[in-house]
Amino acid sequence: MSSSSRRVVATGFGGPENLAVEEVDPGEPGPGQVRVSVRAAGVNPADVKRYRGPGDPARLPLVLGFEAAGVVTAVGPDTSHEAGEEVIVYRVTGAYATDLVVDETALTPKPSSLDWPEAGGVLLTGATAWHTLEATGVTAGDTVLVHGATGGVGLPAVQLARLRGARILGTASERNHDLLRELGAQPVTYGDGLADRVRALAPDGIDVALDLVGTDEAMDVSLALVADRARIATIANFERAPREGVKLLGGGPGADPGDDIRAAARAEIARLAGDGSLRVLVASTYPLDDAAEAHRQIATGHTTGKLVLLP
Incomplete structure (x- = not known):
């Protein structure tokens, strides 16, 4: 050649x-x-x-x-x-x-x-999102808080969790709230008072939290609202995850790369994207x-x- x-x-x-x-x-x-x-x-x-x-x-x-x-x-x-x-x-x-x-x-x-x-x-963000849902056992009836819901991994995470029958609350800036509503999630503005705003929307509690941004706010609010730390996952807070006993997923030091889970999800993610279920x-x-x-x-x-x- x-x-x-x-x-x-x-x-x-x-x-x-x-x-x-x-x-x-x-x-x-x-x-x-x-x-x-x-x-x-x-x-x-x-x-x-x-x-x-x-x-x-x-x-x-x-x-x-x-x-x-x-x-x-x-x-x-x-x-x-x-x-x-x-x-x-x-x-x-x-x-x-x-x-x-x-x-x-x-x-x-x-x-x-x-x-x-x-x-x-x-596939990269889709498989990462899939891994966070598998690792935290997201299933129908769960209420899931997604930090960074309109980021690269957040967008597929919101949609894939919805397809599992979960209720989604997603943090995003005001300009992205309409997009989250379109995708079937309830938007929440991040920043001071986030935990209280989430509690007001979900008085029965949060089952799962996905930290896709790596901020202290995302970690603090997740720890405050989710009782079972095995149902909190982060792909970005490498410093605090091991200390707080939450799941650290992805490609960094000490993280679970989930290679088998991600590889196994490829065909299904492509199918969902192909039929329009995953935008x-x-x-x-x-x-x-x-x-x-x-x-x-x-x-x-x-x-x-x-x-x-x-x-």
């Missing part, structure tokens, strides 16, 4: 100014592998953390991106896939690229009803050359919906 394939790399540790696009030969797929022409790659906070640094210069350049969607263009020996298939790719490293060679175990069929940006951005809200799309701009935007922490690169 020609070296016309391009990918985004971090050439140094620090901020988005270290991102560059380089030409690369992705190579041919080996046994059990396929090559995918990438149509969309999801941007996630974890991508920014990967090179925030400081780090070991011997690891540079770092490839970025954990999820994508595209079309199979070549298959290696012993694969069950064919060229021309539309697929979602998760979890991989180096998804910010025009072409990827991946193990076929990373592939999920793309529903034809999903457009490329949605398909490229559905994938795409905030903005960027060309590969503007990956640094996408990272500046996601680092603000105020994006509602997914940011997606379109190679």
Whole structure:
């Protein structure tokens, strides 16, 4: 294959100014592998953390991106896939690229009803949200408090919890309250007095709390309102979770990565997104050359919906 394939790399540790696009030969797929022409790659906070640094210069350049969607263009020996298939790719490293060679175990069929940006951005946050619900045992009749309900993981968490028959209270800024109502949740403004506002809406109590923001407020309010600490989960408060005895989930030190749960959920999440039960809200799309701009935007922490690169 020609070296016309391009990918985004971090050439140094620090901020988005270290991102560059380089030409690369992705190579041919080996046994059990396929090559995918990438149509969309999801941007996630974890991508920014990967090179925030400081780090070991011997690891540079770092490839970025954990999820994508595209079309199979070549298959290696012993694969069950064919060229021309539309697929979602998760979890991989180096998804910010025009072409990827991946193990076929990373592939999920793309529903034809999903457009490329949605398909490229559905699985990482969707699988993370699924893991938080599994870990806390969310079921019909539960009342669930979601901190950061209109963030990247919050949006699928609200919808997936609703699909399980739970009642959802979600914290968000005023401008996102209508969106939460559309998704079937009751919005609550975060900030001073949050616990009292939640108690007023849910006098019978909160069964489960999901901290998707990592603030002390989210942790304090969760501890105050949920009796069983095994039903409080955080993906962001690495400092306090072990001390408070709540579940720490995800990719950081001491966290339960839930790899098996997340992998097993992929097909169902794709199906729900394909039939419209799970809405994938795409905030903005960027060309590969503007990956640094996408990272500046996601680092603000105020994006509602997914940011997606379109190679």
